[in-house]
Amino acid sequence: MLCQFTVKNYKSIREAATLDLQAVAISEHEDSIIIDKDGDKYLPISVLYGPNGGGKSNVLEAIYTLVSKVLRPLYATESGDKTAMIQVRNIAEPFAFSKEKKAPTEFELFFRTEVSEYRYILHVRKDVVLHERLDRIKLETGRRSALFVRDEKGIELKGDMAKLKVSGEISSSLALLSYLGIAYMGNPVVRDVLGWFADGIDFLNYGNPTQELKLAASVSGDVKSLVLDMIQEMDLDIVDYRVEQKENDAIEVFTKHCVNDVVAELNLLVESSGTKKLFGLLPFIAESLLKGTTLVIDELDAKLHPALLQYVIMLFNDMEINRHKAQLIFTSHDLSTMNSDLFRRDEIWFVAKGKEQNSKLYSLVEFKNERGESVRKDAKFDKQYLEGKYGADPYLKKIIDWGNRNAKEGKK
Numbered sequence: 059m060l061c062q063f064t065v066k067n068y069k070s071i072r073e074a075a076t077l078d079l080q081a082v083a084i085s086e087h088e089d090s091i092i093i094d095k096d097g098d099k100y101l102p103i104s105v106l107y108g109p110n111g112g113g114k115s116n117v118l119e120a121i122y123t124l125v126s127k128v129l130r131p132l133y134a135t136e137s138g139d140k141t142a143m144i145q146v147r148n149i150a151e152p153f154a155f156s157k158e159k160k161a162p163t164e165f166e167l168f169f170r171t172e173v174s175e176y177r178y179i180l181h182v183r184k185d186v187v188l189h190e191r192l193d194r195i196k197l198e199t200g201r202r203s204a205l206f207v208r209d210e211k212g213i214e215l216k217g218d219m220a221k222l223k224v225s226g227e228i229s230s231s232l233a234l235l236s237y238l239g240i241a242y243m244g245n246p247v248v249r250d251v252l253g254w255f256a257d258g259i260d261f262l263n264y265g266n267p268t269q270e271l272k273l274a275a276s277v278s279g280d281v282k283s284l285v286l287d288m289i290q291e292m293d294l295d296i297v298d299y300r301v302e303q304k305e306n307d308a309i310e311v312f313t314k315h316c317v318n319d320v321v322a323e324l325n326l327l328v329e330s331s332g333t334k335k336l337f338g339l340l341p342f343i344a345e346s347l348l349k350g351t352t353l354v355i356d357e358l359d360a361k362l363h364p365a366l367l368q369y370v371i372m373l374f375n376d377m378e379i380n381r382h383k384a385q386l387i388f389t390s391h392d393l394s395t396m397n398s399d400l401f402r403r404d405e406i407w408f409v410a411k412g413k414e415q416n417s418k419l420y421s422l423v424e425f426k427n428e429r430g431e432s433v434r435k436d437a438k439f440d441k442q443y444l445e446g447k448y449g450a451d452p453y454l455k456k457i458i459d460w461g462n463r464n465a466k467e468g469k470k
Contacts, residue, residue: 059092059100059383060259060352061168061175065120068163070113072153072416077117079104079385082404082423086435090375090402092383094170096197102374106389106407106419107396107443108450113417114389114409115356121259121387122354123150124165124180128255131236150182155415162188169258171250173197178235178251185231192235192251205247208234218247259352262342284344288373289336292366297321299337311337335362343370343386350382359392368395375400393440403435408443410450422448 059079066074081091081099092100106114127150150163162181169176174194181189190208194217195201203217213234215222222245228237238245239252282299289296298314311326313333326337339355339362346353359367367390373379374386396406403423411417422433425448433442442448 059094059170059350060385060387061100061170062166063121063168064164064166065117065124066164067152067156067161068120068123069116069151069153070411070415070417071116071120071419072156072414073418074164075117075417075419077104077106077387077407077419078404078421079387081402084403084423084435086398087375087402090377092377092380092385094197094383096200100383100385101402101405102377102380102383102385103371103401103405104385104387104407105396105401105405106387106409107391108389108409112410112450113419116417117409117419118261118354118356118387118389120165121167122261124167125255125259125261127180127182127185128233128235128239128252131232132239132252132256149185152183153416169254170197171254171258174250176251176254180233187230187233190234194247206234206238219245222248257349257351259354260342260346262339262353262355280348281341281344284348285340288340288344288369292336292369294333296333299326313337332363332366335360336366339370343373346384346386347373347380348382350384352385352387355386355388357390358386358388359390359395364392364394367392368400371395371400393443396440396443398435398437398439401439403433406439408448408450420449425449 061080062076062078064074064076065071079101081101090102092102094100106117108114152159152161152163160183162183165178165180165182167176167178169178174196176195177191177193179189179191180187187208188210190206192205194203194205205217205219206213206215208214213224213228215224219238222238222242224234224237225241228234235251238248242248243252286296286298295315295317296313297316300312300314302310302312304310312323313326313329314321314323326334339358342353342355345351358370362370371386374384395401404421406422407419408422408425409417409419422439426432427447433439433448443450
């Protein structure tokens with residue numbers, strides 16, 4: 059489970075921006091939050107709104123950059139279908155307009171496994187590691203401990219990692235966490251941490267249809283069964299699908315329709331773009347719900363009917379369906395779902411640029427107007443957003459300073 063993520067000096071993000079999935083003590087939708095074994099409460103949903111070019115995709119890309127920085131060296135030493143992450147070089151692009159050209163890009167990640175909460179810090183300049191740290195809290199006992207620190211002084215392994223050895227100097231571009239995964243995957247702590255990076259979080263790349271269809275081909279029977287249940291809930295006439303493996307690792311997907319008791323099979327290639335999108339999306343959704351993973355999707359609403367988007371959101375909000383603590387983090391432009399019936403105020407986030415082209419990230423629950431008033435839980439979120447009252451105007455890339463604007467209009 060992802061608890062909190064902070065990034066600084068990355069692409070359009072200059073100052074530290076924090077995406078927090080800890081549930082705030084507010085009264086709405088109290089039955090739609092994740093309660094962990096120690097009683098801490100987390101959000102199953104986080105949605106980022108903002109104008110095109112405002113930087114919301116960069117927040118999600120920053121999470122991917124950190125995860126792939128850790129996993130890429132491990133996958134390079136393994137066989138299997140990890141080509142997308144292996145082929146993309148891990149370069150953390152800093153904020154382009156910074157006066158401090160040598161300032162590092164900083165990542166901080168809090169995440170939970172079944173047994174522990176971890177805090178992982180990584181500072182890099184492009185792909186060179188400058189600082190790295192890993193801490194742990196055991197959920198059963200609440201005991202805190204440092205596991206390793208890497209800085210300009212060297213590497214210090216602590217606690218349950220103290221007996222591990224780093225042979226010689228490791229590459230400056232190789233994360234210590236990656237090195238430990240390559241050398242000591244048998245260590246229970248290393249395995250627990252890297253198990254979350256490998257299997258606890260997933261990213262849906264709409265630009266890679268091969269990846270999406272390969273998932274459809276490789277899903278388990280439980281995932282396929284849930285996919286078919288979701289299709290039926292969406293009231294589509296698809297009753298089944300099958301996948302054919304072709305030469306050169308190619309695949310074809312065929313959908314079975316039943317209309318007026320007539321059964322016919324169609325190649326997915328001739329289906330509508332919406333149906334193709336569903337088959338690229340639903341296996342990820344089903345797998346996340348069944349395994350309790352964090353699923354990150356850029357532009358979830360793209361080519362997805364608003365009613366289907368609402369259905370997907372409700373799957374994660376329903377704790378009887380979402381029994382394994384799955385989370386969905388996505389960007390969206392669809393305002394039909396921006397309402398208090400679907401979201402808590404701490405689940406809605408906005409991203410827009412300041413006057414110096416720097417993206418700012420803030421949640422609806424922490425937003426206050428020029429009079430210092432918070433947004434009411436029964437407010438018309440979509441209407442007020444369209445009016446620009448939350449700062450991130452949907453039609454303008456930059457944040458609107460409504461306090462200054464109102465003062466100027468009052469002088470006229």
